[in-house]
Amino acid sequence: MAGSLAGDGDDNNGKNLEDYKWAKEVKNEMAPAGGSSMHRSGSRPQLDLSGAAIQLNSEERNPTILLPNQSDDISHLALDIGGSLIKLVYFSRHEELSPDDKRRRSMKKRLGISNGKRRSYPILGGRLHFVKFETGKLNECLDFISSKQLHLGGIDSPSWSSGTRSNDNIIIKATGGGAYKYADVFRERLGISLDKEDEMDCLVAGANFLLKAIRHEAFTHMEGRKEFMQIDQHDLFPYLLVNVGSGVSIIKVDGDGKFQRVSGTNVGGGTYWGLGRLLTKCKSFDELLELSQKGDNSNIDMLVGDIYGGMDYSKIGLSASTIASSFGKTISKSKELSEYRPEDISLSLLRMISYNIGQISYLNALQYGLKRIFFGGFFIRGHAYTMDTISFAISWIEKFIQKGTEITAPVPMAPPGTTGVGGFERPSSRGNTLRSDASATLNIGVLHLVPSLEVFPLLADPKKYEPNTVDLLDHSEFEYWFTVLSEHMPDLVDKAVASEGGTDDAKRRGEAFAHAFSAHLARLMEEPAAYGKFGLANLLELREECLREFQFRDAYIAIKQRAMVNGVCEFLWVERILKELIMEGRLRTLIEGVLAANIFDWGSRACVDLYHKGTIIEIYRMSRKKMQRPWRVDDFDLFKKRILGHGKGEHPPYKRALMFVDNSGADIILGMLPLARELLRLGTEVVLVGNSWPALNDVTANELPGIVAEAAKHCDILRKAAEAGGLLFDAMVDMEDELKDNVTSVPLMAVESGCGGPCIDFRQVSSELAAAAKGSDLII
Numbered sequence: 001m002a003g004s005l006a007g008d009g010d011d012n013n014g015k016n017l018e019d020y021k022w023a024k025e026v027k028n029e030m031a032p033a034g035g036s037s038m039h040r041s042g043s044r045p046q047l048d049l050s051g052a053a054i055q056l057n058s059e060e061r062n063p064t065i066l067l068p069n070q071s072d073d074i075s076h077l078a079l080d081i082g083g084s085l086i087k088l089v090y091f092s093r094h095e096e097l098s099p100d101d102k103r104r105r106s107m108k109k110r111l112g113i114s115n116g117k118r119r120s121y122p123i124l125g126g127r128l129h130f131v132k133f134e135t136g137k138l139n140e141c142l143d144f145i146s147s148k149q150l151h152l153g154g155i156d157s158p159s160w161s162s163g164t165r166s167n168d169n170i171i172i173k174a175t176g177g178g179a180y181k182y183a184d185v186f187r188e189r190l191g192i193s194l195d196k197e198d199e200m201d202c203l204v205a206g207a208n209f210l211l212k213a214i215r216h217e218a219f220t221h222m223e224g225r226k227e228f229m230q231i232d233q234h235d236l237f238p239y240l241l242v243n244v245g246s247g248v249s250i251i252k253v254d255g256d257g258k259f260q261r262v263s264g265t266n267v268g269g270g271t272y273w274g275l276g277r278l279l280t281k282c283k284s285f286d287e288l289l290e291l292s293q294k295g296d297n298s299n300i301d302m303l304v305g306d307i308y309g310g311m312d313y314s315k316i317g318l319s320a321s322t323i324a325s326s327f328g329k330t331i332s333k334s335k336e337l338s339e340y341r342p343e344d345i346s347l348s349l350l351r352m353i354s355y356n357i358g359q360i361s362y363l364n365a366l367q368y369g370l371k372r373i374f375f376g377g378f379f380i381r382g383h384a385y386t387m388d389t390i391s392f393a394i395s396w397i398e399k400f401i402q403k404g405t406e407i408t409a410p411v412p413m414a415p416p417g418t419t420g421v422g423g424f425e426r427p428s429s430r431g432n433t434l435r436s437d438a439s440a441t442l443n444i445g446v447l448h449l450v451p452s453l454e455v456f457p458l459l460a461d462p463k464k465y466e467p468n469t470v471d472l473l474d475h476s477e478f479e480y481w482f483t484v485l486s487e488h489m490p491d492l493v494d495k496a497v498a499s500e501g502g503t504d505d506a507k508r509r510g511e512a513f514a515h516a517f518s519a520h521l522a523r524l525m526e527e528p529a530a531y532g533k534f535g536l537a538n539l540l541e542l543r544e545e546c547l548r549e550f551q552f553r554d555a556y557i558a559i560k561q562r563a564m565v566n567g568v569c570e571f572l573w574v575e576r577i578l579k580e581l582i583m584e585g586r587l588r589t590l591i592e593g594v595l596a597a598n599i600f601d602w603g604s605r606a607c608v609d610l611y612h613k614g615t616i617i618e619i620y621r622m623s624r625k626k627m628q629r630p631w632r633v634d635d636f637d638l639f640k641k642r643i644l645g646h647g648k649g650e651h652p653p654y655k656r657a658l659m660f661v662d663n664s665g666a667d668i669i670l671g672m673l674p675l676a677r678e679l680l681r682l683g684t685e686v687v688l689v690g691n692s693w694p695a696l697n698d699v700t701a702n703e704l705p706g707i708v709a710e711a712a713k714h715c716d717i718l719r720k721a722a723e724a725g726g727l728l729f730d731a732m733v734d735m736e737d738e739l740k741d742n743v744t745s746v747p748l749m750a751v752e753s754g755c756g757g758p759c760i761d762f763r764q765v766s767s768e769l770a771a772a773a774k775g776s777d778l779i780i
Contacts, residue, residue, distance in 0.1 A: 082246055085246075240373045250263040263360065300340065301323045305321060326351065454766075462762075496547060544758075556697040571711050689751055701753070704727070721746055
């Protein structure tokens with residue numbers, strides 16, 4: 001299958017980051033000024049690839065690769081210095097966020113999680129960033145490295161503020177011819193020695209990593225549409241890797257570390273950029289690509305119809321719109337170069353080179369009997385015209401030369417207004433009907449904030465599970481959410497600024513966040529698939545990540561604190577109601593309470609309006625009166641039957657309940673905790689599951705112990721269960737003694753989900769949640 005790799009790392013400095021320039025400047029100003037560094041060794045970096053995934057970096061319009069479990073120190077910088085472009089990758093570390101050791105050790109003991117390498121809480125190990133510069137602008141690359149101190153370990157390294165500094169024998173891994181050509185420049189300017197790695201070894205190892213470790217990293221591209229594909233690791237090899245850089249290398253990959261370069265061509269991205277500079281006035285590679293969107297190559301290319309008087313050559317299956325000779329029409333016209341439109345030249349040149357690459361690649365795959373061709377390299381990097389023309393070229397070869405071979409390349413239907421090859425009908429030759437990703441030079445990636453440590457073990461079929469219930473590729477759906485999120489932006493910015501004390505710095509960062517996130521929304525409105533397979537959960541997660549990028553750790557912290565205080569005050573009111581009810585009435589009242597309390601979501605405009613009409617308890621009571629059955633999802637009768645069947649209390653109705661808590665305040669305190677108390681009273685273990693990081697006004701796992709502690713002041717059942725589960729400890733009592741004393745108590749525990757957005761993705765949860773799920777028979 002003809003496909004492209006999504007993760008061809010390229011950043012977008014200069015012109016393509018204009019929308020983000022101001023936001024980026026604000027972000028950069030937040031970095032420490034001056035400091036020290038870590039001495040870099042020349043050893044090969046050891047990456048922990050477990051849970052690796054593409055993540056969109058909200059600072060720059062470019063995906064990064066998140067390595068959530070990276071614990072070993074690794075090299076902060078590596079380079080590929082090619083003939084046309086310098087590609088740079090650097091590593092930034094994240095701090096570990098975890099609660100106190102006592103609670104973690106107690107919870108791990110209860111859930112049977114060992115104290116070995118497996119960690120109870122995910123570690124935000126680090127992120128790989130990708131940046132590109134034109135090789136002719138080497139000084140810009142050197143300035144970038146120097147400004148971020150990447151050769152010294154980066155401003156996020158532990159030794160940055162240690163006060164020590166050493167530039168001696170700094171060794172950086174590098175590939176490409178420029179690693180030899182510019183070695184002296186790097187040594188003189190930055191004190192760096194470039195340790196040359198074999199380019200092909202690195203290329204193949206990187207491709208194998210992306211295809212194996214990153215979900216939906218590969219995609220096909222036909223008719224301007226991307227179709228993402230999941231690769232079976234056991235059926236990956238052999239394949240043909242076509243790396244399109246300045247020139248083209250064609251590599252047959254038979255396994256990890258097993259490959260051979262079988263062919264190539266000197267007509268590649270460097271050819272396009274070189275001829276483009278000579279024939280147009282474009283000053284950058286990206287500008288030349290963008291120009292092709294407006295081109296009409298029929299003014300320059302000789303088509304079959306030009307030769308046969310507008311007729312098809314039906315005898316051999318060629319349509320009138322087929323390109324017979326690239327640039328062939330110029331030989332019959334006495335025009336000067338200045339009389340041809342640069343747009344037409346750019347499009348004709350792009351198609352000539354792309355067709356050539358596609359056809360050579362197919363013929364090599366045919367020769368070696370390979371079923372898959374993967375295209376990568378900077379020339380590909382999500383550019384719609386490039387990918388479509390390569391796909392057309394492969395389809396043409398398959399149709400007219402070797403029909404019936406093993407290669408399966410989907411044949412595209414002719415998009416209106418394009419000129420193709422191989423007998424596909426093309427009513428027109430204008431290039432502006434296919435949208436190009438080059439306007440933002442944005443890699444195609446899959447957005448995952450926190451890659452999974454484990455798949456949730458209770459999923460019926462993980463392969464068929466889809467966390468996004470709203471598909472944003474549906475334009476009407478995206479328009480709706482675009483409006484909702486845009487209208488909500490000013491309110492969110494106000495809350496974010498208030499959470500940081502309303503300082504002038506917070507206001508500047510708030511405006512920068514709004515600028516960055518608005519640019520993301522505009523980008524998605526223009527091209528819904530620009531960031532890969534993308535749903536509502538991903539979009540909401542992107543917003544939270546944008547907030548974190550501009551150092552807003554919890555935009556709703558003040559609201560959450562007020563809601564908690566008010567909620568605890570009303571907890572006793574709920575307890576009094578429950579004491580007056582018999583068992584069946586208690587159960588229904590508890591479930592109604594959960595449903596009624598769940599409306600307290602500050603992401604909802606309707607909820608915000610309600611807050612202006614009454615107190616929390618008034619809104620809660622009003623909501624409960626509206627909880628008439630049947631509910632939209634109504635399993636209450638099954639739940640009641642299970643509970644009442646164990647009414648005498650000989651055995652608990654459920655062994656362990658997982659309760660996924662949501663909003664702060666009334667939701668957790670008036671809804672979930674009373675139900676948790678009832679289950680504990682009946683002998684069921686309860687595990688409260690909260691977000692790993694703040695999102696909207698959702699409760700986080702780190703906040704749960706404090707909430708439970710406040711409620712436990714008024715309820716012995718909650719207090720004893722929280723002590724048994726390790727949520728509450730007497731500072732004077734050793735933890736092991738505490739566990740022994742409560743060995744017969746039913747525990748109340750708290751774990752984090754592994755998520756950092758308002759929606760959960762059960763393909764990627766924390767190890768402790770996965771462990772808790774394996775012993776659970778009730779999920780709420």
